Amino acid sequence: MSSNSKVFTLDEVAKHNRKNDCWIIVSGKVYDVTPFLNDHPGGDLVILSATEKDATFEFEVVDHSESAIEDMQKYYVGEFETNTLPAEVDNTHNSPPPFRQADAPSTSNQSSGLVLKILKYLLPLLILASAYALQYYGKSSEPSES
Numbered sequence: 001m002s003s004n005s006k007v008f009t010l011d012e013v014a015k016h017n018r019k020n021d022c023w024i025i026v027s028g029k030v031y032d033v034t035p036f037l038n039d040h041p042g043g044d045l046v047i048l049s050a051t052e053k054d055a056t057f058e059f060e061v062v063d064h065s066e067s068a069i070e071d072m073q074k075y076y077v078g079e080f081e082t083n084t085l086p087a088e089v090d091n092t093h094n095s096p097p098p099f100r101q102a103d104a105p106s107t108s109n110q111s112s113g114l115v116l117k118i119l120k121y122l123l124p125l126l127i128l129a130s131a132y133a134l135q136y137y138g139k140s141s142e143p144s145e146s
């Protein structure tokens, strides 16, 4: 798909920064999310505030579901010319380099997400196990009635 795709520069994408004309850049791809803004579960403002820049970090930090990522493909309009992002976009020349996909904390996000998911299931089991243990311990230490 990428070979025939249109390639957009930051300036081109940045023109679409309004509620009735809204494009975002995520992972080197450009999406026209105008028809989806009102339906976005995270609200329209969060997406509008991610226009005119590479929104990969903002998108990934939410840990969007597989179905959200699938859904997103409906709004694909082309590739993003990543080298139009450089520091000169910002007029303070001391600013840090723009966010690159390789810097995405996605692996650590995923692993902490996994730990949370495991904990979610393990915790009730642990509580149940200690309740049983207490019950047995309580019974065996009760004085026998005979």
Ligand code: HEM
Binding pocket: 024, 031, 033, 036, 040, 041, 042, 043, 046, 047, 049, 050, 055, 058, 059, 062, 063, 064, 065, 067, 068, 069, 071, 072, 075
């Ligand atoms: C085409 C692009 C996008 C699609 C299709 C999309 C889809 C979704 C969906 C389906 C959800 C519900 C949770 C889930 O299933 O993951 C969600 C939540 C959310 N999204 Fe997006 N999203 C998009 C872009 C973005 C962007 C660019 C941002 C940030 C700049 C963002 C921020 C959020 C936030 C903050 C939530 C709420 C999370 C919560 O409250 O649990 N989304 N999005």
